[in-house]
Amino acid sequence: MSAPAVRLPVSRGLSRWLGEHLSLLAGAGILAFFILLALAAPLVAPYDPVAQMADVRLQPPSLAHPFGTDNFGRDVLSRVIWGTRIDLQIAFIGVAFPFVIGTLLGTVAGFFGGIVDTVFMRVIDIILAFPFLVLMLSIIAILGPGLASFYIAMALVGWVSYARLVRAQILVLKNSDYAVAAVSLGFSRARIMFRHLLPNAIAGSLVFVMSDAVLVLLNGAAISYLGLGVQPPTAEWGIMVAEGQPFVTTAWWITLFPGLSIVFLAFAFSLLGDALGDLLGVHE
């Protein structure tokens, strides 16, 4: 009799915790689903994503092809599943480089201030003076189309937001009493920057990573749609939307399913960003 009485508050606490972190759970759940899908793509995809079957072109969704087939007779479901691999990779790598570079440069600029800060901030102003997509397209055009060029362009352009976010935080924190205490205790600059200031400054950026992942994902899709990113016949959601575009009135399934996948993955990142913000106290 006593065991349930002891466990009850715990389970109630857990259910309340779950209730308060619904968006964290939903976001993590959807993201986990896509990651599993990407890992298990060879096992779950019913067909070869690039195999063309001339006899089943432009078939509407059916039992054999739940998401239908495209104009080359390729199975849309299999292409969506295989595309998960590429699009997750775009989201992660496309965010990781700007995040790391921007955070480091922002920390250094904010901490040292003076001429270092001025130089970094002017560089950022110059980058921001160009429309984002135009800058991305020019860099990719110079480097040649392909995913690698996309990642390099992202790293060159995307770091500015992170640098500004972190710099602003560092500027506030470097005058906090614990930073002054660290200086007065003879801690090295690197220790103060990376052990004391950065961990306290990074919460806002971590939240931004999530919303940025959404933007990068859409960018990647847009670049591929323009023919500068992933090259056909590789299965990628952006290309699939592009390829389906001529048939959108007659064969809607070619664009709808990859489009929905983009929406769901973006939604998962948004939910995670929101939940992270709550957990890290950014909204307070």
Next chain:
Amino acid sequence: MTALLSIRDLVVNFHGGPEPRTLIDRVSVDLAKGEILGLVGESGSGKSLLCRAVMGLLPSRRLSVDGGSVMLEGRDLVRASTADMLSVRGREIGMIFQNPTSHLDPVMKIGDQIAEGIRFHEGAGGREAREAAVEMLAKVGFPDPSRQYDSYPHEFSGGMRQRAMIAAALSCRPKILIADEPTTALDVTIQAQILELLLDLRESLGLSVILITHDLGIVAQTCDRIAVMRGGRLVEQGPKREVLAAPRHDYTRMLIGSHPSLPAAGEAKPAAAHRQARPLLEVDDLHVRFDVGGSFLRFGGRKQVSAVKGVSFQVMEGDTIGIVGESGSGKSTLARAILGLTPLSSGHVTFDGVDLAQQPGRALAKLRRETAMVFQDPLNALNPRFTVAETLGEVLKVNGMPSADIPGRIDELLDLVHLGREFAGRKPRSLSGGQCQRVGIARALAVNPRLIIADECVAALDVTIQKQIVDLFAELKARMNLTLLFIAHDLAIVRNLCERVLVMYHGEVVEDGPSAEIFARPQRPYTAALIGAVPDIDPDKKLLAPRSDTAPAAA
């Protein structure tokens, strides 16, 4: 005596967890017409919450008044409708707060903020409201009210802003004024002026006042009755003199005992007998100037302000020296300059024979190793992501202690500052202000410093905790032959702890000498004004508010 406001068995609960938590527990208190009631207690005792409950302004939806009544002239405010409360707030009960800066609209003219209430409650037209507001500004001591009506809050000092808040609160001639720690953010001299203003207004307007404070000295100087709160309960109430002379409750006795009153003259502390030939710290004609204005593209027109102007003094090993002065007098800048945290403009700081201006590298290394600082805001002075053990351990590690010895030394440090060893794994957020400050002191002691500079290190703490921290310093000083520079604006604390006092005013040291002597026979009018403005817990020692316009003569 008929009560104007009568609080009966008021209960406020917090509905967050599975069980409602009682924050105000059956509090009953009366306020008579023309009376000043002092509501005292530590932070978290529920004194502010009580007043907010009276106003119907509970700070969270999870809080609710679950019992009792608040009767104001036959109406029960607990049961009043939202619309009725709108006419009560401002018109019947006015409220002022601790920090006037954050409670005044920064982009609205001071006068308009006062006139707004008059227009809303009395339906006055623009011109009438302006006239009434100007009159109100004059009443709270603005020297040129019709011109100052059009000024913005940032153009005034903290004291004048608090006067403006009082004017706004009183603009519709409420019968009751609730003042929530109205002088805590102000210097003692300004505090004395504001308290005097409250007393005057009580006389001229027949106002009843509930004065929330943690300082029993203020209560002793201004209030008629005292109500003491602790943990949501009213532990004691009664006429001021009775409560102060014969407190019935243990907690009241402890509060009175912790009050750092200035002791009577005499009782000088024996000066350290042995003197070394060379001072540990020597400050010689130190100037610190800051650039204001001027930026990347504007080279011309660069202005400078002097925060410290030609300060000289010597500190011997084992000395305890208090530095007092109002905010803006340069105390903290001086401390930071001594520790090499702020660049010197000219002059010398010599620590143990090494000149900071001439051998900056060597001096800084020495200062970092052999001095430490304790800060005003104990929570903000600790890295929020580090546990106590990590905070202390890092200092030890950076100073080259082998990692095997670190846990033992951490325990030793915690013992020194009387914190249980179980605190090692806790983070600052789960500690109280006093506990955080003890960690801050432990961190300062970790380097075995020869000099500790404590910058207003008790200003943010409750009086009872203040006393504990000051006692801790006194104990450490006796045990470890610490050299201590103790910066404070609270003269009573400095008087009790320090043998010598430096009085700073506008960046200069205007007086320097043994505490007992300076407090008994201040040479400068400024020092005398500072001492006279400290509210004494003895109601018969009258507060001496310096006149607002006669700025004390600097040297």
